[in-house]
Amino acid sequence: MGEGGNRGGGAGLGMGAGARRVAVRLGRGASYRIDVGGGLLEALGRATRAAVGESARRAALVSNAKVFGLYGEKAARSLEAAGFAVSHWLMGDGERFKTLQTAERLLRSLASSGFERTDAVVALGGGVVGDLAGFVAATYLRGVAFVQAPTTLLAQIDSSVGGKTGVNLPEGKNLVGAFHQPRAVVADTSTLATLPPRELTAGWCEALKHGAVSDRRLFDRTCSFLRREREAESEGRSAPPPDGRPARGEGLARLVAAQCAFKARVVAGDEREEAGRSDNRSRKILNFGHTVGHALEAVTSFRRFRHGEAVGHGMVAAAVLSKNLGLLAADELEYLREGVRLAGRLPPASDLDPAEILRATRADKKVAGGRLRWVLLERVGSARITDESEVSARVVLASLRAALGAG
Ligand SMILES: NC(=O)c1ccc[n+]([C@@H]2O[C@H](COP(=O)([O-])OP(=O)(O)OC[C@H]3O[C@@H](n4cnc5c(N)ncnc54)[C@H](O)[C@@H]3O)[C@@H](O)[C@H]2O)c1
Numbered sequence: 001m002g003e004g005g006n007r008g009g010g011a012g013l014g015m016g017a018g019a020r021r022v023a024v025r026l027g028r029g030a031s032y033r034i035d036v037g038g039g040l041l042e043a044l045g046r047a048t049r050a051a052v053g054e055s056a057r058r059a060a061l062v063s064n065a066k067v068f069g070l071y072g073e074k075a076a077r078s079l080e081a082a083g084f085a086v087s088h089w090l091m092g093d094g095e096r097f098k099t100l101q102t103a104e105r106l107l108r109s110l111a112s113s114g115f116e117r118t119d120a121v122v123a124l125g126g127g128v129v130g131d132l133a134g135f136v137a138a139t140y141l142r143g144v145a146f147v148q149a150p151t152t153l154l155a156q157i158d159s160s161v162g163g164k165t166g167v168n169l170p171e172g173k174n175l176v177g178a179f180h181q182p183r184a185v186v187a188d189t190s191t192l193a194t195l196p197p198r199e200l201t202a203g204w205c206e207a208l209k210h211g212a213v214s215d216r217r218l219f220d221r222t223c224s225f226l227r228r229e230r231e232a233e234s235e236g237r238s239a240p241p242p243d244g245r246p247a248r249g250e251g252l253a254r255l256v257a258a259q260c261a262f263k264a265r266v267v268a269g270d271e272r273e274e275a276g277r278s279d280n281r282s283r284k285i286l287n288f289g290h291t292v293g294h295a296l297e298a299v300t301s302f303r304r305f306r307h308g309e310a311v312g313h314g315m316v317a318a319a320v321l322s323k324n325l326g327l328l329a330a331d332e333l334e335y336l337r338e339g340v341r342l343a344g345r346l347p348p349a350s351d352l353d354p355a356e357i358l359r360a361t362r363a364d365k366k367v368a369g370g371r372l373r374w375v376l377l378e379r380v381g382s383a384r385i386t387d388e389s390e391v392s393a394r395v396v397l398a399s400l401r402a403a404l405g406a407g
Contacts, residue, residue, distance in 0.1 A: 153203025
């Protein structure tokens with residue numbers, strides 16, 4: 001896989017200036033491409049046609065009312081122009097609608113409309129829409145073509161890449177699912193302009209996580225971009241910077257493409273997240289910040305934090321723990337903290353009881369097959385997976401207190 005510069009090359013596909021293409025290569029010769037750039041929804045139809053072939057007649061555009069209201073018409077028009085008969089299907093907005101019930105409703109709607117094996121499901125929305133539509137595409141007629149048009153930062157840099165699809169059960173998140181790789185991903189970065197600030201912050205935390213665990217340059221790049229964004233905000237500027245640096249939209253598309261290339265690289269190295277692996281190239285390193293992150297979500301009944309915001313706190317907690325265990329230097333911890341600050345303001349966690357957070361990390365362990373593993377940092381750009389037996393509860397509690405200002 002690689003990040004293909006497409007300054008000129010994408011023009012034929014209707015990719016505008018600054019558009020980028022990332023190729024994802026999977027086992028057995030399979031591959032797909034991710035197009036990233038401002039205004040790319042206009043090219044969704046062409047990209048879908050190129051990916052699914054001429055035999056597809058119909059496209060089922062899956063979205064929710066909010067995203068469809070903003071971008072549905074543009075997406076549908078582009079698909080129609082590429083010769084698809086387009087129907088749209090809207091689900092409720094939010095994690096609580098990512099259920100088997102919603103999936104069943106969509107499956108039945110496809111069945112009753114005679115949707116065929118050669119047709120295509122197209123997801124337009126964030127990770128919730130993408131996961132649910134992908135799961136339906138994986139299971140309807142044992143699998144139909146699937147295309148992602150992600151519209152949140154998290155979906156563009158993370159959930160739309162890698163082929164994980166699924167729904168929640170009352171017993172827990174993402175407990176039912178399938179690996180089903182998309183045929184193409186079309187990430188229109190201009191859709192991020194309407195994203196609520198907290199969703200952006202949550203996405204930036206995940207972006208920083210990518211760099212922190214194994215790509216220092218990507219972390220540096222993400223921080224530099226965010227620093228410039230914060231500068232521009234404080235100057236009230238939205239025009240291109242005067243000094244020849246890329247315009248904000250172009251810089252954003254480049255960074256999102258670099259983030260996708262990173263996720264694609266990790267996925268290519270461990271496509272199905274092998275259970276026995278815990279080396280630092282396994283998909284498990286992407287759980288950095290998640291042990292405490294999940295616990296923070298659980299102790300606040302999933303009401304206070306967006307997932308990425310909880311991961312922001314969780315990364316700082318795991319980094320403080322790494323420093324307290326003598327793995328991470330103080331200035332590296334400070335750099336990680338600076339990155340998280342640049343991502344945006346996180347809801348406070350200082351009122352939460354560290355002992356309760358620790359208990360919640362242990363409850364999470366059941367999901368991980370009885371073993372709790374900490375993803376710790378050796379430096380920004382290099383993570384290591386450590387078994388809980390190497391980490392005492394006393395050090396975890398002290399680290400939580402220091403990281404969250406808690407208790
Ligand atoms: N499959 C994977 O590999 C993977 C990886 C990470 C997360 N996920 C899943 O992703 C989900 C979270 O995704 P998310 O963070 O994108 O949340 P989301 O899909 O709930 O979207 C967040 C909110 O933003 C709105 N929205 C979407 N695009 C918008 C736009 N352009 N303008 C304005 N509003 C917009 C949505 O309607 C929603 O209210 C979770 O269910 C998580 O389990 C999956």
